[in-house]
Amino acid sequence: MTKEKIGEVIVVEGRDDLIAVKKAVEAQVIITQGLGLSPKTVALIQEAQKRCGVIVFTDPDGPGERIRRWITEAVPGVKHAFLPLSQAREARKVGIEHASTDDIRQALLQVRSPGQASAGFTREDMRNWKLEGSPEAAWRRQALGERLGMGHANAKQFLQRLNHFAISRAEVEEALAKIGEKPCQEK
Template identity: 35%
Template sequence: MKKTIKEVIVVEGRDDISAVKAAVDAEIIQTNGFAIRKKGNIEKLRVAYENKGIIVLTDPDFVGEELRKYISKFFPNVKQAYISRKEGSKDGDVGVENANPEAIIKALENAKCEVVQNTEAIFTMDILMEHNLSGSLESKDLREKLGTELRIGYSNTKQMLSKLNRYGITMEQFLTAIGKIEKAKN
């Protein structure tokens, strides 16, 4: 059984997400390289940083190092996980996506990640449906507004459920955000 990591892991690309998910159970934010500089992306990281903490796991190359520096400017106590160039190399390509699960686990352990026991989720699909975040014509719009209000970004239903539980969003924060959205409609 894979270890569940408390912190949110920050990676560069989609293939990096697959590699990390093969190694551990964790919430992952993809920067899309320097697209992290776009408005709102740092706010998503801020929510994760404040609620759970973040671990940066970028490629062992120049761009990866520049991204680490950029993120560290905003979050000085961010944890840093490193894979070596050798661990991340495959057919001339260097990146987290090439690392095996053992190398990723070792990098996260060296970053002093916090392993947590799987706890029962606060948020369920029933709660999302009860608040029309799933299964109604307005669900997509409501999830977008909720993501904006909670500063966790837009998500499909499955991703929203995961973010709510993994980012440490409380039921009080959730209900307050839903209340603001409802009030704005009227």
């Protein structure tokens, strides 16, 4: 089986992430060294963005989200790939390196790009869709984020992502219909 070739440079946190990505796809990869993102590495990412584009593919945890935000601020226009937490978990560890080759490949094929047009989602939309202010809001954001390929986030970040990636209202409503309601927990 031939590996999918990715034209953009993929930014990951560490060496083990690089190895996992290289097993899944053929691509150039830059390592941030986790939260130790240096000015030299940022400059390298900026140059890669100018040359061929960048996909940020960090771990689905707090440090990974922080790194994603730093890169997004420093390098406008980067694309984003998200791996659901459930696919990046091994025992008590979380990271891209713990995901299967197929899950990594799938995440990199569902890349989200910043868009020009936005549906103009609001906090009212978030409340109406039970993505904020509801006991099941966190579960619904996680399920919707997985279905839309935009990762899990708190309500404020989720709203920003919906608008940033120019996701259509129809796309959100179709995905919400498919996730339905949270299954009842057995007592």
